[in-house]
Structures are given as C-alpha cells and as structure tokens.
Amino acid sequence: DSGVTQTPKHLITATGQRVTLRCSPRSGDLSVYWYQQSLDQGLQFLIQYYNGEERAKGNILERFSAQQFPDLHSELNLSSLELGDSALYFCASSAGQMNTEAFFGQGTRLTVV
Amino acid sequence: QKEVEQDPGPLSVPEGAIVSLNCTYSNSAFQYFMWYRQYSRKGPELLMYTYSSGNKEDGRFTAQVDKSSKYISLFIRDSQPSDSATYLCAMVKTGNQFYFGTGTSLTVIP
Numbered sequence: 001d002s003g004v005t006q007t008p009k010h011l012i013t014a015t016g017q018r019v020t021l022r023c024s025p026r027s028g029d030l031s032v033y034w035y036q037q038s039l040d041q042g043l044q045f046l047i048q049y050y051n052g053e054e055r056a057k058g059n060i061l062e063r064f065s066a067q068q069f070p071d072l073h074s075e076l077n078l079s080s081l082e083l084g085d086s087a088l089y090f091c092a093s094s095a096g097q098m099n100t101e102a103f104f105g106q107g108t109r110l111t112v113v
Numbered sequence: 114q115k116e117v118e119q120d121p122g123p124l125s126v127p128e129g130a131i132v133s134l135n136c137t138y139s140n141s142a143f144q145y146f147m148w149y150r151q152y153s154r155k156g157p158e159l160l161m162y163t164y165s166s167g168n169k170e171d172g173r174f175t176a177q178v179d180k181s182s183k184y185i186s187l188f189i190r191d192s193q194p195s196d197s198a199t200y201l202c203a204m205v206k207t208g209n210q211f212y213f214g215t216g217t218s219l220t221v222i223p
Contacts, residue, residue, distance in 0.1 A: 002156065002158075004156075033211075042201075042213055042214070042215040042216060043157070043201060043203075043213040043216070044213070045210070045211035045212070045213070048209055055209060056208060056209035056210060056211075058210060058211065090156050090157070092156075097209070098145070098205070098209070100145055100147065100159075100162045100205075101159065101162075102159065103159070104156030104157050104158065105156050106155060106156050107155075107156055
C-alpha cells in the first residue's frame with residue numbers, strides 16, 4: 001500500500017457527463033500529480049499541484065481541471081466526457097516538488113459509454 | 114516522433130536471466146530519468162531514478178544513462194518470476210514536465 005488513496009476505484013458514466021475523481025496524498029506529502037493511462041497513449045502527465053498551487057501542467061485538456069485543497073487532498077474534474085476519455089487515472093504524491101520520489105495510488109478506472 | 118521511445122515487447126526470459134530494458138529520447142532538455150514497475154491493475158511503483166550519465170545500482174537493478182546517445186537502460190540481474198510486470202521509463206524536463214515510455218511487458222518464466 002503506497003499510502004495514496006484514490007476514490008472511486010471504478011466509474012462508469014455516459015458521454016457528455018461530468019465526473020470528479022478524488023485523491024488523498026500520503027501523510028505529509030505536499031505535491032499531488034495526476035496522470036492518465038490509456039492503451040493507445042500510455043501514461044501521460046496531466047498536472048501537478050504543490051501545497052495548493054499549480055506547479056506544472058502537461059497534456060491536460062481544457063475540459064479537465066484540478067485543484068488541491070487546504071487539507072492537501074486533490075480533485076480532478078472531467079467534463080463533457082467523450083468515449084476517448086475512458087482510461088485509468090492515477091494520482092501520485094511526493095513530499096517535495098520533484099517527482100523523483102513519488103508514490104502512486106491504485107487508480108480510478110473511468111469508462112465512458 | 115514521440116519524445117520518449119520504448120520497445121513494448123513483450124519480453125519473455127527464463128528465471129535467473131539478465132534482463133535489459135531500454136528507452137531512447139530525442140530532447141536533450143531531459144534532466145531526470147526514472148524507471149517504474151507496474152503490476153497488472155496496480156499503480157506504477159518507482160524503482161530507480163538518476164540525473165547523471167553513468168550507472169546506478171540498487172540490489173539486482175542497475176540503471177544506466179548515456180546522455181550523449183540519449184539512451185537509458187535498466188538491467189535486472191538474476192530475474193525472478195516476481196519481476197514479471199510492465200516496466201516504464203520516465204523522464205523529466207525543466208519545469209517538471211514528465212514524459213513516459215509506453216512500457217515494456219516482461220515475463221520471467223520459472
């Protein structure tokens with residue numbers, strides 16, 4: 001167990017809908033990272049927050065947004081969902097700003113039908 | 114062309130073999146290099162990271178970086194069935210931009 005908790009584990013929703021994925025980092029970790037893993041694109045970095053502030057941005061679509069709350073948990077919001085958004089979404093956390101010592105959660109499997 | 118290229122395999126080896134996993138990259142801006150192991154239905158697990166050319170050893174694992182050739186490798190000695198997983202290379206640019214390889218599927222046969 002990495003200590004990073006993601007909920008829900010599975011999510012099935014229809015196209016056009018909006019969902020929120022939640023991540024609780026390891027105790028004491030200030031950075032949270034979001035990744036998308038699909039069969040055709042592999043693992044892609046979406047966004048990083050550090051102590052509540054956006055720190056780095058990757059290939060995150062405009063339909064997606066994230067935030068980190070004062071208690072350091074983070075949420076990834078996905079809206080106007082398309083079939084191609086079906087993927088595993090991982091959250092990772094690290095103590096500092098660099099991902100060299102990050103720990104991943106078990107992921108949320110999103111299926112858009 | 115992708116910034117990070119990794120042979121997807123699959124790779125199948127007998128127990129005890131030495132395994133070599135490789136990635137190439139095109140952008141010299143990458144500063145940190147990492148290897149992750151991912152078991153089926155699990156999140157990636159960091160194995161090793163390095164930021165300089167040369168070798169870094171941790172138990173049965175050795176990470177090798179050759180910045181002049183833009184090539185990184187992970188060697189697994191005395192491979193075990195429990196090493197069967199997908200191995201992902203990852204690289205970080207200035208500004209914390211992360212890029213992953215597509216992963217190499219490894220099976221170690223008892």
